Amino acid sequence: MNLFTIIGEALRALRQNRLRTGLTMLGMIIGVAAVVLMLSIGQGARTKINETIAAMGSNLFLVVPGATSSGGFSFGSGSVRTLTINDAYAVAELPSISATAPVTTGTVQLNYAAKNWSTIITGTTPNYFSVGNWKIESGAIFTESDLRSAARVVVLGSVTAKNLFGDEDPVGKTIRITNRPFLVVGVLMAKGQSLTGRDQDDNVLIPITTSERQITGNQFPGSIRYMMVQGKSAGDMDIAEIEITQLLRQRHRIAKGKENDFTVRNLTAIADVATDAAKVMSIVLGAIASVSLLVGGIGIMNIMLVSVTERTREIGIRMAIGANQRAILTQFLLEAMMICIMGGVIGLVVGIGGAWVVSRVADMLIVITIGMVGLAFLFSSAVGIFFGFYPAKKAASLKPVDALRYE
Amino acid sequence: MASMQAVHNANPLIQIEDLCKSYNLQGANGETITNQVLFSINLTINPGEFVAIMGHSGSGKSTLMNILGCLDTPTSGSYWLAGKNVAAMSGDELAHIRNQSIGFVFQGFNLLKRMTALDNVATPLLYAGIGRSQSRKRALELLRRTGLESFAMHQPNQLSGGQQQRVAISRALINEPPLILADEPTGNLDTQTSREIMLLFEQLNRDQGITIVLVTHEDDIATYAKRLIRLKDGHIIVDKRNEASETALNQAADGNSLITQ
Numbered sequence: 001m002n003l004f005t006i007i008g009e010a011l012r013a014l015r016q017n018r019l020r021t022g023l024t025m026l027g028m029i030i031g032v033a034a035v036v037l038m039l040s041i042g043q044g045a046r047t048k049i050n051e052t053i054a055a056m057g058s059n060l061f062l063v064v065p066g067a068t069s070s071g072g073f074s075f076g077s078g079s080v081r082t083l084t085i086n087d088a089y090a091v092a093e094l095p096s097i098s099a100t101a102p103v104t105t106g107t108v109q110l111n112y113a114a115k116n117w118s119t120i121i122t123g124t125t126p127n128y129f130s131v132g133n134w135k136i137e138s139g140a141i142f143t144e145s146d147l148r149s150a151a152r153v154v155v156l157g158s159v160t161a162k163n164l165f166g167d168e169d170p171v172g173k174t175i176r177i178t179n180r181p182f183l184v185v186g187v188l189m190a191k192g193q194s195l196t197g198r199d200q201d202d203n204v205l206i207p208i209t210t211s212e213r214q215i216t217g218n219q220f221p222g223s224i225r226y227m228m229v230q231g232k233s234a235g236d237m238d239i240a241e242i243e244i245t246q247l248l249r250q251r252h253r254i255a256k257g258k259e260n261d262f263t264v265r266n267l268t269a270i271a272d273v274a275t276d277a278a279k280v281m282s283i284v285l286g287a288i289a290s291v292s293l294l295v296g297g298i299g300i301m302n303i304m305l306v307s308v309t310e311r312t313r314e315i316g317i318r319m320a321i322g323a324n325q326r327a328i329l330t331q332f333l334l335e336a337m338m339i340c341i342m343g344g345v346i347g348l349v350v351g352i353g354g355a356w357v358v359s360r361v362a363d364m365l366i367v368i369t370i371g372m373v374g375l376a377f378l379f380s381s382a383v384g385i386f387f388g389f390y391p392a393k394k395a396a397s398l399k400p401v402d403a404l405r406y407e
Numbered sequence: 408m409a410s411m412q413a414v415h416n417a418n419p420l421i422q423i424e425d426l427c428k429s430y431n432l433q434g435a436n437g438e439t440i441t442n443q444v445l446f447s448i449n450l451t452i453n454p455g456e457f458v459a460i461m462g463h464s465g466s467g468k469s470t471l472m473n474i475l476g477c478l479d480t481p482t483s484g485s486y487w488l489a490g491k492n493v494a495a496m497s498g499d500e501l502a503h504i505r506n507q508s509i510g511f512v513f514q515g516f517n518l519l520k521r522m523t524a525l526d527n528v529a530t531p532l533l534y535a536g537i538g539r540s541q542s543r544k545r546a547l548e549l550l551r552r553t554g555l556e557s558f559a560m561h562q563p564n565q566l567s568g569g570q571q572q573r574v575a576i577s578r579a580l581i582n583e584p585p586l587i588l589a590d591e592p593t594g595n596l597d598t599q600t601s602r603e604i605m606l607l608f609e610q611l612n613r614d615q616g617i618t619i620v621l622v623t624h625e626d627d628i629a630t631y632a633k634r635l636i637r638l639k640d641g642h643i644i645v646d647k648r649n650e651a652s653e654t655a656l657n658q659a660a661d662g663n664s665l666i667t668q
Contacts, residue, residue, distance in 0.1 A: 005533050016521050317517045320478060321578065322506020322534035324499045400505075401479040404517070 006327070010334040017307075021339060024303045028343025028383070029350060031293030032376050036351025036368070038289040039375070041358065042282020043367040049278045053271040055191045055200075057133035059098075059231035060267040063091070063244065065223070082261040085208065087251060088227040092127075094247060096240040098232045101128035102208055102224040106216035110204065111176040112164040119160050120203050121177065123211025129155075131230045139171035139186030142207055146185075150209035154182040158190040159201040180214060182206065229264075237266055290379075296343070297383040304336050304391035315395050316403030329396035336388025337381060344380025348373060418490055420586060420618050421452040421475065426484030428470050444470045446641045448484070454585060457612045457619045459632035459649070464624070466638040469590065472622045476509055476588045477501045489585065506534050510579025514591035516571040518563040524574045525550065525559040531581050549577050553607075569600035576607060580617075587611070589621045593628055605631040 014021045065083040088102035104123040109116060128134070129141045142153045154175065161170050170184045191200045206215070208224070231240040244264050252261055308315070315328055323331075352368055359366040429443035444467045452458055462468040473479035474486065477493055486493045489508060496504065511517075518527045525546050532542035550556050553573055563571055572592060579587055589608065593601035609631050611617045623629055630649065637645035 002536065002538065005539050008539065012522075313517075314519060317519060318530070318534075319502065320476070320505060320511045320517070321531040322502055322582075324502035324534075326499070327502075327534060399479070400477075401473045404478065404513075 003330075006330050006334055007338070009331055010338055013331075013335055014338060020303060024300055025339050025343040025346070027296030027299040028293075028340050028380060029296075029347040031289070031296035031383075032344045032347025032380055033351035033354060034289035034292045035286065035379065036348055036372060036376050037354045037358070038285035039282065039372050040351070040355040040366045040368045041364065042278070042285045043369065043372070044359070044365040046275070046278040046282060047367050048365045049271075049274050052192065052194065053275065055133055056194070056267065056271065057131055057228075057230065058268070059234050059237060059240075060131070061229040061231065061237075061241065061244065062226055062265045062267055063229055063248070064226045064263050064265070066261065066263065082252060083224050083227060083248075084222040085224055086222065087248060088125075088224065090251060091227065091229055091244055091247060094240070094243045096232055096236050096243050097229055099127045099131050099230045101125050101131045101228040103128065103226050103228065104208055104211050104216055105225045106211070108177050108204070108215060110160070110164060111179075112170075112173065115164050117160060117163045119157075121211065121215060122203055122205045123208040123216065124205060125208055128205065128228065131228045134191070135189040137187045137189045138169065139184070141186055142205075147207040147209055150207060150213050152180060152182045152210060152214070153185045153206065155186040155188060155205040156184055157188050157201040157203040157205075159199060160204055161187045163202075177204070177206070178215060234268065237268060241266060293379060293383060297340075297387040300336055300339055300384065301387035301391060304332060304388055305394070307335070308332060308391045308395040311395075312398065312403050312406040315398055316400055316406065319398070319400040320404060325396040328398075329392045332392035332395045333385065333388045336392065337384035340380045340384030340388070341377070344376055347380070348376050351376070419451045419487070420454045420456075420489055421450065421620075422485075422487040423448055423450040423475075424485045425449065426474070426481045426486060428467070428474060428479075429482050444641050445474075445481075448641075448643060450636070450643065450646075452618065452620065454618055455612070455616045457609070457621075457631070457633045458636060459621045459623055459629035459634070460636045460638060461622075461624060461626075461629055462638035465640075467641040468622050468638045471638065472588060472590050472620070475620060476511060477504050502534075506531055507582055508584050508586060510576075510582070510584045510587040512572070512575050512579050512587060512589040512592045514594035516563065516568070516575045516595070518571055518575060518578075520564070521562060523560050523562055524555060524566065524570075527563070527574055528578045528581055531578060535582060546577070546581060549581055550574075553577050567600075568596050569603060572596065572600075572604055573607070576604070580611070584617075586618045586620065589619065591623055592621065593623070593625070601628065 063083065083102075085102045088100045091097055092100040101124050106121050106123075107118065108121045109118050122128070125147055126141055126144055129136075134141075136155075137158060139155075141155055142151070145151075146153050154177065156164070156170055164170065164175060165173070170187055173184050174181045175184060176182070188201070188205075194200050212221070229240075229244060231237050241264050245260065248262050249260065254261065315323075318328065355366040355368060358364060426445060426448040427443065428445040429441050432440045432442055434440045448471065460468050460471065470479065474481050477488070477496075481494060484494070488504065491504075493501070493504065505511075518524075519530065522530075525543060528549060529539070529542040529546035532545060533539065537545075547556070547559055550559050553576070555570065555573055555577065558566055558570055558574070563574070566574065572595075576587075576592075587608070592608075593604055596604060605628060608619050608621070612619050619632075621628070621632055629635055633649050635645060635647055635649045636643055
């Protein structure tokens with residue numbers, strides 16, 4: 001009996017018991033759909049985190065003033081203002097460092113025409129854009145000469161631009177920041193949320209010199225809120241951290257044995273933790289979904305065992321007219337596999353549909369890869385073979401005379 | 408007569424020597440009880456014979472039939488079918504023998520449910536490795552010759568007992584086996600239909616030289632056979648030429664209408 005004939009026979013047998021076939025298949029459909037949905041959610045989360053990390057910039061340190069603790073008493077970092085713009089320029093000269101960007105921040109009121117908007121203002125240097133992996137949507141970033149001359153130029157975050165200008169192009173327009181006119185030179189491309197969930201696109205950026213002199217003011221001239229530091233290579237992050245620490249201790253004249261008056265944070269390490277967490281999440285989700293696939297498989301085995309018992313006489317007749325063990329085994333195995341593969345295909349469609357609905361309703365990024373589709377197929381066939389084999393073997397091992405005599 | 412010549416010229420189709428069959432049963436206290444059903448059976452059947460095996464229930468006739476049909480294996484002794492030692496064969500070889508050399512006809516017809524008469528007849532060909540369309544073509548041809556063409560697309564439950572049994576006989580004939588084993592083929596049929604079926608067997612035996620071994624407990628059915636074997640408690644007690652069959656042969660003229668060319 002060739003394979004096509006056996007497939008035909010198996011399909012006929014499945015059609016004879018539509019309800020049972022359908023219900024058994026439902027177990028597979030739910031299992032495969034759950035696996036596909038969970039994998040796509042997990043994959044989506046990982047992709048999202050990777051995108052956020054890539055948008056954050058690579059090999060980053062965040063250096064904030066203030067020690068994490070002093071004499072056993074812990075201050076919040078940034079609670080003292082010991083870092084200066086010159087510290088940032090000095091760190092930039094270190095061999096393992098490619099660039100630094102000093103940052104001051106404040107909250108300001110913006111006005112354009114009749115609209116106003118309150119947001120965070122960042123005073124920084126042009127390096128900030130490359131270090132933080134910011135891309136320009138339109139116009140340009142401010143320049144070194146803007147920095148030197150403390151020019152009143154501003155780069156808008158995409159959300160801020162949208163709020164102030166709507167569909168109008170902001171570049172070349174003048175906005176008022178705390179009632180001082182600033183020329184909009186550029187608009188940043190949107191980045192979305194940070195790993196901590198903060199909207200990174202609602203901000204305005206101006207030269208740090210302008211900020212210090214005209215906007216935020218400064219009771220400690222030259223001090224900064226924090227600095228972004230970019231290392232040259234991912235492999236030398238530990239060395240870079242030691243170099244930064246040594247240099248700053250030296251510049252701040254901290255005696256041996258005393259606590260640092262600054263804190264160096266490796267943002268890449270934090271990102272790695274987030275990536276690992278996402279990976280664990282997708283594994284856990286996949287594992288939970290696999291349980292339903294397993295349950296579906298057990299359902300198939302159960303039904304196939306019932307089917308073999310019910311059809312014992314049919315098996316006997318088939319053996320009497322010349323079916324050998326392999327033919328009977330193949331017939332029942334194919335029936336189980338066909339339930340699984342059909343259930344798998346339907347489950348795949350349901351899973352992809354479910355992922356689409358989730359992405360719409362929950363506004364989550366859902367990623368479906370060819371690999372996942374292949375995995376679902378492989379899994380459902382494997383479940384079919386694994387759980388179908390025992391009942392099929394049982395059918396094939398029946399003695400013809402016993403099978404024929406079965407009532 | 409062609410069949411008579413075959414008897415004299417050919418090697419035996421079935422040769423059984425010293426064949427025993429016993430079953431091991433589990434007793435109420437877990438002990439094994441051996442129940443011997445057949446005792447040292449010796450039997451030779453030549454090509455072209457028409458043999459009726461008779462006996463009361465429990466005489467071992469069904470067990471003997473199952474062994475003859477390679478559905479069951481003997482406990483001891485030898486069984487040669489068409490010169491091949493069946494007792495030494497593997498399961499797959501036995502399946503091949505059942506497919507190619509033996510046609511089964513059962514009391515309960517044993518057609519596959521929810522399958523058309525045509526597909527039922529074609530199924531042995533599928534197991535012989537012949538493609539579906541070719542198998543159906545041959546099955547339809549055979550149904551045409553047995554006058555069942557108009558029932559080809561009917562399922563067994565849409566057919567009368569006699570029609571079902573004729574479909575079953577067609578299925579038994581599809582691979583052109585030298586031997587047909589019929590286990591109480593008329594047990595579920597009325598007298599008139601029984602007669603038609605028996606005449607069909609007789610005709611197959613006479614015209615095509617097919618060896619037929621029939622199990623029955625009805626004397627009037629056994630009269631169609633040319634040789635009579637009677638079993639009692641696992642022993643052959645009678646093995647004789649059936650004088651009555653001559654009358655049956657004379658009636659065979661009526662049977663011509665059953666197989667039309």
